Amino acid sequence: CSLKGDPMSKPIKASEIMSVKNAAIPEVVIDVFNDFIIKNFNGRYANVVKDQVVEVLVQKGLDRQKIYANHWLDVEDLFRENGWNVQYDSPGYDESYPAFYVFKVK
Numbered sequence: 001c002s003l004k005g006d007p008m009s010k011p012i013k014a015s016e017i018m019s020v021k022n023a024a025i026p027e028v029v030i031d032v033f034n035d036f037i038i039k040n041f042n043g044r045y046a047n048v049v050k051d052q053v054v055e056v057l058v059q060k061g062l063d064r065q066k067i068y069a070n071h072w073l074d075v076e077d078l079f080r081e082n083g084w085n086v087q088y089d090s091p092g093y094d095e096s097y098p099a100f101y102v103f104k105v106k
Helices: 014-023 027-040 050-059 064-069 076-080
Strands: 045-049 084-089 100-105
Touching (some): 014 076, 027 045, 027 050, 045 050, 050 064, 076 084
Antiparallel strands (some): 084 100
């Protein structure tokens, strides 16, 4: 991206943004989610705790701040495109429980 304006540059299409964002998620992130889904799947759904995913990613060499800054945990749409109903739940202002994802087979 050039500040001077490349004559070949054009705005990203709204229809392209999710595929571009999803392509930026490192494979190791997807692999870790896959591992947790497989491990936790009970035949109907799998709960995946966000902090556990982050801990494994840090153990694998990713920087915690970079994980959050780059939105690498925003995998819901990517998994939805691959046959899952995905919900993310995090505690509200006066609640106290670990944030988690629920992956259900469509």
